[in-house]
Amino acid sequence: MRLTAAAYRVPTDAPEGDGTLAWDGTTMVLVRAEADGYTGIGWTYGPAAVAPLVSDLLAPEVTGLDPDDVPAAWSAMQRRLRNAGRPGVAGLALSAADCAVWDLKARRHGLPLARLLGLARRQVPVYGSGGFTTYDAERQHRQLSHWVHEQGIPRVKIKIGESWGTEAPRDLARMAAARRTIGDDAELYVDANGGYQRKQAVRVMRAAADLDVRWYEEPVSSDDLAGLGLVRDQVLPDVAAGEYGFDLVYFHRMAPYVDCLQIDVTRCGGITEFLRAAAVAAAAGLEVSAHCAPHQHLAVAAATPNLRHLEWFHDHVRIESMLFDGAAPATGGAVPVPLDRPGNGLALRTAEAQRYRIG
Ligand SMILES: [Mg+2]
Numbered sequence: 001m002r003l004t005a006a007a008y009r010v011p012t013d014a015p016e017g018d019g020t021l022a023w024d025g026t027t028m029v030l031v032r033a034e035a036d037g038y039t040g041i042g043w044t045y046g047p048a049a050v051a052p053l054v055s056d057l058l059a060p061e062v063t064g065l066d067p068d069d070v071p072a073a074w075s076a077m078q079r080r081l082r083n084a085g086r087p088g089v090a091g092l093a094l095s096a097a098d099c100a101v102w103d104l105k106a107r108r109h110g111l112p113l114a115r116l117l118g119l120a121r122r123q124v125p126v127y128g129s130g131g132f133t134t135y136d137a138e139r140q141h142r143q144l145s146h147w148v149h150e151q152g153i154p155r156v157k158i159k160i161g162e163s164w165g166t167e168a169p170r171d172l173a174r175m176a177a178a179r180r181t182i183g184d185d186a187e188l189y190v191d192a193n194g195g196y197q198r199k200q201a202v203r204v205m206r207a208a209a210d211l212d213v214r215w216y217e218e219p220v221s222s223d224d225l226a227g228l229g230l231v232r233d234q235v236l237p238d239v240a241a242g243e244y245g246f247d248l249v250y251f252h253r254m255a256p257y258v259d260c261l262q263i264d265v266t267r268c269g270g271i272t273e274f275l276r277a278a279a280v281a282a283a284a285g286l287e288v289s290a291h292c293a294p295h296q297h298l299a300v301a302a303a304t305p306n307l308r309h310l311e312w313f314h315d316h317v318r319i320e321s322m323l324f325d326g327a328a329p330a331t332g333g334a335v336p337v338p339l340d341r342p343g344n345g346l347a348l349r350t351a352e353a354q355r356y357r358i359g
Contacts, residue, residue, distance in 0.1 A: 006032075042103055043296060112341065113345075114303060158190055164195050176208075205234075232258065288308065289311065
């Protein structure tokens with residue numbers, strides 16, 4: 001089995017920012033796993049430095065392995081990362097490589113990836129995610145209105161916690177504007193990206209009591225587990241975190257402090273570790289929500305019994321629709337899992353992607 005990687009940087013369609021970070025481009029690192037004339041693909045969003053990590057550290061570990069033995073490949077790659085450090089760039093590389101190895105297995109056997117994993121559902125519920133702090137009122141209105149009123153997605157999320165929590169009055173005004181845009185029936189979610197302090201996070205949500213917010217993501221830093229637990233016990237919306245989880249122990253530690261555990265298959269260690277993290281959540285009585293990279297999540301989300309929903313993240317939906325043939329629509333708020341073609345059902349648009357290649 002042969003692993004290779006390439007990096008692509010795609011500019012955003014407008015400046016994007018949340019409570020604690022801003023960006024004007026997004027880098028995707030795509031891993032190819034090849035054997036017997038078949039090619040599986042997997043990807044992550046992270047620095048271009050992920051690509052050489054795949055070729056230098058991971059590829060030699062799987063060269064002699066049977067491409068059907070996904071756990072053996074995962075274990076060999078995971079062991080190799082001990083001194084490089086599993087969380088961070090190395091974890092992104094492992095995640096993309098594991099997704100590519102799973103996709104290769106499905107394609108070699110002529111099976112849709114979701115069928116290989118086993119289906120818990122054929123449609124994956126999604127929520128529209130964007131509402132960046134860098135948007136003006138008109139742009140936020142247009143985006144949320146499109147999701148709710150044109151596409152029929154009944155749940156949407158905006159970013160708050162602007163400038164590390166120093167713009168709380170604007171956060172509240174944007175939340176109120178979002179509610180006016182989406183009407184009474186759609187669910188309103190917010191994500192502070194760790195921008196608030198503990199009591200501030202509680203005060204902001206109490207000030208928004210009449211907006212019926214249902215999801216409060218990273219109200220405080222996801223490193224502050226006790227803080228997440230404190231906020232969870234003081235507010236009505238579900239408190240969620242987990243998008244920076246790079247291994248199983250992370251999710252095991254966080255589960256007691258949140259209402260819903262977020263898992264990112266492009267960070268946590270791929271499909272192999274996503275399924276185990278979902279089991280950790282289930283043992284704590286929790287549902288999980290898949291974070292970003294929507295098309296990389298579809299199959300594993302369909303295979304996860306305790307899945308709540310998948311984040312239909314504006315930036316990644318746009319990039320995946322540009323770079324892949326086979327990207328799915330979210331009409332009605334649930335995305336059909338590709339069951340009519342092998343693997344994840346996607347094909348890289350090579351010429352289009354080449355325009356964005358950086359490594
Ligand atoms: Mg988030």
